[in-house]
Amino acid sequence: LSKSNQASPAFDRERAEGAGALRAALLRWYREHARPLPWRRTNDPYAIWVSEVMLQQTQIATVIPYYERFLRAFPSCECLAKAHFGRVAELWSGLGYYRRARLLHAGARKVLKDFGGQFPARYEEARKIPGVGHYTASAVLSIAYGKPVPVLDGNVARVLARLEGRRGNLAQLNFRRAVERQLNLLISIRKPGSFNQALMELGQTTCLPRDPRCGACPVHRWCRALQLGRPQDFPAPRPRRAIERRHLAAAAIYDNHKIALVRGLDEGLVRDLWNFPSVFGASEREAVERLAARLELLSGSPLELRGPVARLRHGITFRSIEVEVYAGHLRRLSPRTKKFHWTTLSMLQRTGASQLAKKIGSVLEQMRLG
Numbered sequence: 001l002s003k004s005n006q007a008s009p010a011f012d013r014e015r016a017e018g019a020g021a022l023r024a025a026l027l028r029w030y031r032e033h034a035r036p037l038p039w040r041r042t043n044d045p046y047a048i049w050v051s052e053v054m055l056q057q058t059q060i061a062t063v064i065p066y067y068e069r070f071l072r073a074f075p076s077c078e079c080l081a082k083a084h085f086g087r088v089a090e091l092w093s094g095l096g097y098y099r100r101a102r103l104l105h106a107g108a109r110k111v112l113k114d115f116g117g118q119f120p121a122r123y124e125e126a127r128k129i130p131g132v133g134h135y136t137a138s139a140v141l142s143i144a145y146g147k148p149v150p151v152l153d154g155n156v157a158r159v160l161a162r163l164e165g166r167r168g169n170l171a172q173l174n175f176r177r178a179v180e181r182q183l184n185l186l187i188s189i190r191k192p193g194s195f196n197q198a199l200m201e202l203g204q205t206t207c208l209p210r211d212p213r214c215g216a217c218p219v220h221r222w223c224r225a226l227q228l229g230r231p232q233d234f235p236a237p238r239p240r241r242a243i244e245r246r247h248l249a250a251a252a253i254y255d256n257h258k259i260a261l262v263r264g265l266d267e268g269l270v271r272d273l274w275n276f277p278s279v280f281g282a283s284e285r286e287a288v289e290r291l292a293a294r295l296e297l298l299s300g301s302p303l304e305l306r307g308p309v310a311r312l313r314h315g316i317t318f319r320s321i322e323v324e325v326y327a328g329h330l331r332r333l334s335p336r337t338k339k340f341h342w343t344t345l346s347m348l349q350r351t352g353a354s355q356l357a358k359k360i361g362s363v364l365e366q367m368r369l370g
């Protein structure tokens with residue numbers, strides 16, 4: 001262990017004694033300042049599970065309307081388990097990371113089949129649900145069932161690292177272990193759900209990455225990073241994944257005012273949603289050449305591609321995508337063109353289409369009107 005990540009037994013004892021006061025101050029602050037988020041109005045493990053899945057990699061403000069719509073459509077685990085996945089994907093469209101929706105749907109089926117539709121209260125059972133990892137199981141168990149299991153995310157790690165003046169980042173095993181030990185020492189046995197949410201809330205609203213609001217912080221008395229003078233320097237930033245820049249050639253193929261869509265984008269992305277037939281390439285030229293070959297194979301008909309007739313930029317996870325849209329014209333309709341899903345541009349906004357497909361649809365619609 002590096003020196004800054006190591007704690008002596010005497011240090012731990014002293015911390016344990018101070019932990020009670022710190023915990024009480026944190027819980028009091030949370031009672032008085034917690035934002036009234038919709039998933040905080042319920043103890044239903046299913047609703048909390050849905051919120052935790054949606055909140056992975058997505059901002060709270062974005063999640064709120066999706067969460068409310070989703071729970072209106074699927075108010076119970078049973079409703080979700082019995083729903084067609086197309087409908088789930090439709091309600092998820094725009095939230096991104098569609099794998100989460102697929103796993104949530106598979107998870108609901110498992111819960112209905114093996115646990116009578118009730119998210120299990122035992123950690124080992126919760127972990128058997130598809131998509132439920134350590135983090136989600138701990139969050140649902142502590143918040144819905146009051147189990148004293150700590151929840152560690154980036155916000156919590158930042159607050160704890162600052163309290164101890166700890167450097168490093170969550171990608172480092174030493175750092176993670178030290179923070180987990182600190183969290184185990186601190187967690188409230190009586191109110192673990194509120195405690196976990198209080199630490200997350202503090203990280204999200206007050207102990208901000210670049211500009212911590214220490215004057216409004218309920219635990220500033222215990223904060224080593226503040227004593228050292230530059231709390232924003234703790235912990236060290238996590239190395240960022242490089243943004244990948246790609247070209248995507250998309251085909252707008254018309255037949256009788258209808259436009260052809262296929263399931264999924266290229267490379268297994270958004271594979272449950274409707275998209276314009278599209279192919280990635282390292283360059284614009286490579287993308288369009290691969291698109292022409294793919295379309296001929298798919299449609300069984302020679303195809304003319306004209307353009308690009310439109311260009312736009314789109315981001316999916318760590319990819320920054322330059323999209324070039326080509327107008328496609330099938331020289332003849334073959335039986336294989338039935339593989340396409342044909343719809344109008346105005347219907348596109350209402351079907352289970354990806355955000356990118358809707359974006360391309362709006363651009364094409366504007367061109368048609370313009």
Ligand code: SF4
Nearest residue numbers: 207214217220223231
């Ligand atoms: S005092 Fe400042 S740096 Fe320390 S935990 Fe509070 S907000 Fe974060």
